[in-house]
Amino acid sequence: MGLKRSDRREFLKRGAALAGGLGVAAVKPAMGQTPGNILGTDELVGYGKRSRFVKSVRIPHGGRPSPDAFGLDFHIAAPLQDSVGVITPSSLHYMGTTRGSFVPDINPAEHRLMIHGMVDRPLIFTMDELKRLPSVTRLHFIECAGNRSSSRKTTVQETHGMTSCAEWTGVLLSTLLKEAGVQDGGSWIVAEGVEEVKGASSIPMAKAMEDCLLCYGMNGEAVRPQQGFPLRLLVPGFEGILSVKWLRRIKVVDRFYMTYNDYGNLSQDADDAALKMQIGPKSVITYPSGGQQLPGRGFYQISGLAWSGGGAVSRVEISTDGGRSWTDADIRGTAHPMAHTRFSYNWNWDGSECELQSRCTDELGSIQSSRAQIAEFWNVPPGQPFRVRGHDNSIQPWRIDRDGSVHNAIS
Amino acid sequence: MGLKRSDRREFLKRGAALAGGLGVAAVKPAMGQTPGNILGTDELVGYGKRSRFVKSVRIPHGGRPSPDAFGLDFHIAAPLQDSVGVITPSSLHYMGTTRGSFVPDINPAEHRLMIHGMVDRPLIFTMDELKRLPSVTRLHFIECAGNRSSSRKTTVQETHGMTSCAEWTGVLLSTLLKEAGVQDGGSWIVAEGVEEVKGASSIPMAKAMEDCLLCYGMNGEAVRPQQGFPLRLLVPGFEGILSVKWLRRIKVVDRFYMTYNDYGNLSQDADDAALKMQIGPKSVITYPSGGQQLPGRGFYQISGLAWSGGGAVSRVEISTDGGRSWTDADIRGTAHPMAHTRFSYNWNWDGSECELQSRCTDELGSIQSSRAQIAEFWNVPPGQPFRVRGHDNSIQPWRIDRDGSVHNAIS
Numbered sequence: 001m002g003l004k005r006s007d008r009r010e011f012l013k014r015g016a017a018l019a020g021g022l023g024v025a026a027v028k029p030a031m032g033q034t035p036g037n038i039l040g041t042d043e044l045v046g047y048g049k050r051s052r053f054v055k056s057v058r059i060p061h062g063g064r065p066s067p068d069a070f071g072l073d074f075h076i077a078a079p080l081q082d083s084v085g086v087i088t089p090s091s092l093h094y095m096g097t098t099r100g101s102f103v104p105d106i107n108p109a110e111h112r113l114m115i116h117g118m119v120d121r122p123l124i125f126t127m128d129e130l131k132r133l134p135s136v137t138r139l140h141f142i143e144c145a146g147n148r149s150s151s152r153k154t155t156v157q158e159t160h161g162m163t164s165c166a167e168w169t170g171v172l173l174s175t176l177l178k179e180a181g182v183q184d185g186g187s188w189i190v191a192e193g194v195e196e197v198k199g200a201s202s203i204p205m206a207k208a209m210e211d212c213l214l215c216y217g218m219n220g221e222a223v224r225p226q227q228g229f230p231l232r233l234l235v236p237g238f239e240g241i242l243s244v245k246w247l248r249r250i251k252v253v254d255r256f257y258m259t260y261n262d263y264g265n266l267s268q269d270a271d272d273a274a275l276k277m278q279i280g281p282k283s284v285i286t287y288p289s290g291g292q293q294l295p296g297r298g299f300y301q302i303s304g305l306a307w308s309g310g311g312a313v314s315r316v317e318i319s320t321d322g323g324r325s326w327t328d329a330d331i332r333g334t335a336h337p338m339a340h341t342r343f344s345y346n347w348n349w350d351g352s353e354c355e356l357q358s359r360c361t362d363e364l365g366s367i368q369s370s371r372a373q374i375a376e377f378w379n380v381p382p383g384q385p386f387r388v389r390g391h392d393n394s395i396q397p398w399r400i401d402r403d404g405s406v407h408n409a410i411s
Numbered sequence: 412m413g414l415k416r417s418d419r420r421e422f423l424k425r426g427a428a429l430a431g432g433l434g435v436a437a438v439k440p441a442m443g444q445t446p447g448n449i450l451g452t453d454e455l456v457g458y459g460k461r462s463r464f465v466k467s468v469r470i471p472h473g474g475r476p477s478p479d480a481f482g483l484d485f486h487i488a489a490p491l492q493d494s495v496g497v498i499t500p501s502s503l504h505y506m507g508t509t510r511g512s513f514v515p516d517i518n519p520a521e522h523r524l525m526i527h528g529m530v531d532r533p534l535i536f537t538m539d540e541l542k543r544l545p546s547v548t549r550l551h552f553i554e555c556a557g558n559r560s561s562s563r564k565t566t567v568q569e570t571h572g573m574t575s576c577a578e579w580t581g582v583l584l585s586t587l588l589k590e591a592g593v594q595d596g597g598s599w600i601v602a603e604g605v606e607e608v609k610g611a612s613s614i615p616m617a618k619a620m621e622d623c624l625l626c627y628g629m630n631g632e633a634v635r636p637q638q639g640f641p642l643r644l645l646v647p648g649f650e651g652i653l654s655v656k657w658l659r660r661i662k663v664v665d666r667f668y669m670t671y672n673d674y675g676n677l678s679q680d681a682d683d684a685a686l687k688m689q690i691g692p693k694s695v696i697t698y699p700s701g702g703q704q705l706p707g708r709g710f711y712q713i714s715g716l717a718w719s720g721g722g723a724v725s726r727v728e729i730s731t732d733g734g735r736s737w738t739d740a741d742i743r744g745t746a747h748p749m750a751h752t753r754f755s756y757n758w759n760w761d762g763s764e765c766e767l768q769s770r771c772t773d774e775l776g777s778i779q780s781s782r783a784q785i786a787e788f789w790n791v792p793p794g795q796p797f798r799v800r801g802h803d804n805s806i807q808p809w810r811i812d813r814d815g816s817v818h819n820a821i822s
Binding site: 044045046047048049050051052053054056057058059060076082083084085086087088089090091092093095103105106107108109128132133134135136137138167168169216217219220221222224225226229230295298299300301303332333334342344346 | 631
């Protein structure tokens with residue numbers, strides 16, 4: 001997980017530039033501030049808080065100022081520009097809803113999960129019963145299918161903030177389906193949550209049996225209300241809307257069912273649908289990113305996130321010349337399947353205008369698309385501005401001007 | 412990370428017992444509750460909260476009711492009985508302080524880190540400068556050397572709550588020490604934080620150069636004030652007090668210096684001191700654990716945490732008969748060096764009184780001690796109650812009575 005020996009040498013060779021760039025002043029021992037005690041007993045003991053100097057917050061997605069402005073979906077984007085590592089703090093995890101600001105207030109003692117439909121033994125579980133079963137813990141991203149960039153967006157929170165990654169704990173859906181006994185012909189499931197619109201989704205049985213999770217744990221504690229407390233279905237690597245929140249029912253059925261959540265996905269073939277539901281491969285540089293300001297030329301560590309619905313990230317490349325040449329970035333730590341993966345690249349900025357890009361390859365060998373490839377796919381004439389519809393895994397370019405300001409370089 | 416095929420078969424064979432034990436009632440489709448909208452716009456958008464039904468909190472350690480009751484150290488223990496996975500949520504991370512409830516209120520824009528002493532180039536860094544440097548992200552536990560069980564304690568929060576694990580992001584200390592240029596004879600560092608008592612610690616240079624981190628990130632956001640915001644030294648696998656919070660100064664010196672934090676550690680030999688500073692190997696079952704109640708005989712997944720200052724956990728064994736026989740538990744996910752590692756073991760309780768234990772082995776082959784071995788080391792006559800002094804990595808026994816109540820079985 002550390003620097004490779006060669007990188008460290010490269011960094012140390014730049015020692016002079018670094019010391020200059022970082023403005024190491026005369027050493028003065030008095031550098032503390034007057035200490036104070038900021039925390040009362042409640043926060044000190046029970047459940048701690050972040051510093052009042054840390055202002056990083058989620059923002060409404062897509063220019064909608066509040067949940068009340070539109071009656072339909074309201075989404076909140078995570079501040080990726082401030083992210084470090086791969087965990088998204090639960091308080092900053094992106095959220096999508098299909099009906100306004102609706103977050104049900106569920107008492108877990110009263111919540112039940114039912115498995116029924118084409119099964120031999122219909123089952124109902126309390127939360128306590130689910131927690132007695134064999135469980136797994138896995139790092140997975142969830143990303144909204146509508147997480148896409150455009151020339152109208154400024155920051156990485158606006159372009160890519162509808163993805164997040166957490167350590168999820170729960171029971172494999174396959175464990176329960178085997179317990180219930182799926183009957184011949186049971187080829188899909190419909191999962192339903194406690195939402196006004198039910199928040200139901202159809203998922204192919206092959207995926208349900210492969211790696212779907214019924215999660216009660218998230219980043220070491222109970223799943224948060226905005227993420228589906230007390231129980232969320234997690235469909236790793238597929239578009240986020242399938243990871244049904246406030247899960248209360250799974251019905252085994254013999255075909256794809258249209259639901260409120262489908263947004264026009266009419267695939268009734270399991271393989272075809274699954275491929276359309278799968279995210280990525282994708283990546284974005286979070287530092288430096290749009291709206292940020294570099295203080296001057298010198299050493300920087302470029303850093304970002306890569307992920308793929310197809311498996312683990314196997315390679316991330318960086319271009320600092322607008323995509324003409326590419327160099328491998330360092331993949332930090334273990335690249336887990338269907339999980340955000342942190343990459344970094346040690347870079348010396350010479351102060352001239354340049355364009356940064358990142359490109360992800362996953363373990364299947366799939367490579368993140370360029371925006372030109374996406375344009376070609378949608379038959380957009382070269383050079384003409386366009387908005388991607390459907391999944392957008394295109395490369396995000398950031399332009400750094402000579403004054404150190406960073407801009408979205410999508411034309 | 413999933414169940415091994417053999418375990419799953421074993422689980423499925425117990426299907427009848429499971430269905431019975433879990434009380435699968437008649438299927439009735441109406442099982443939701445009246446939904447409501449629990450979140451106003453601030454919490455909905457900016458920085459989310461946990462459910463009002465989740466009550467898990469930290470507690471004061473060692474029977475001290477509040478920070479004011481004693482003028483000296485005040486510690487807060489994490490609710491391990493509610494833990495899932497390996498991440499401790501930052502709001503529930505254990506905290507130790509050497510002076511009451513003191514948590515400095517540091518403005519990161521004014522904070523500085525100085526590296527000085529026996530170096531060629533003394534350096535001062537702002538937080539922004541540190542964040543430009545090559546960084547790493549690693550999962551590590553921090554544990555207080557005083558995290559020990561006794562017969563007087565009831566729950567796992569009381570016996571083992573002074574350990575926690577987080578995803579830490581920051582700069583390798585070796586990166587800065589190489590940049591500063593350690594002079595011949597610089598064999599120790601003294602690290603100092605912004606505390607009344609300075610919170611200083613002496614750390615051998617070999618450890619400082621190996622894997623120590625200067626952390627500004629924790630679980631994907633800024634380090635929390637109680638954990639050292641804006642900068643914490645992390646000394647992986649060594650007793651927690653060495654991981655100096657609110658770090659402002661690192662001085663390279665030629666010998667061990669006694670500080671307020673040393674609690675009688677007089678080792679001046681680096682190897683000897685390092686060995687005494689190292690934690691574990693250690694493990695504890697978090698479910699079922701003291702104070703919990705099993706609803707009745709049947710299937711349970713025993714679950715717990717294992718860790719070692721010597722490296723990654725390589726094996727965890729479970730005994731359900733008070734240590735007479737042992738069986739390998741499943742290690743869940745990747746066992747990272749000096750990190751909490753989740754283990755689990757599928758178990759069918761027959762309703763008779765029994766005693767659960769777990770035993771950890773690390774990648775060095777070191778095995779967690781039995782309490783009898785610890786007693787022998789301290790020359791305690793067999794059968795006599797005793798309190799461990801210094802590090803205690805002894806096996807924790809939990810007794811399950813026939814009524815399903817779980818008790819600390821230390822005599």
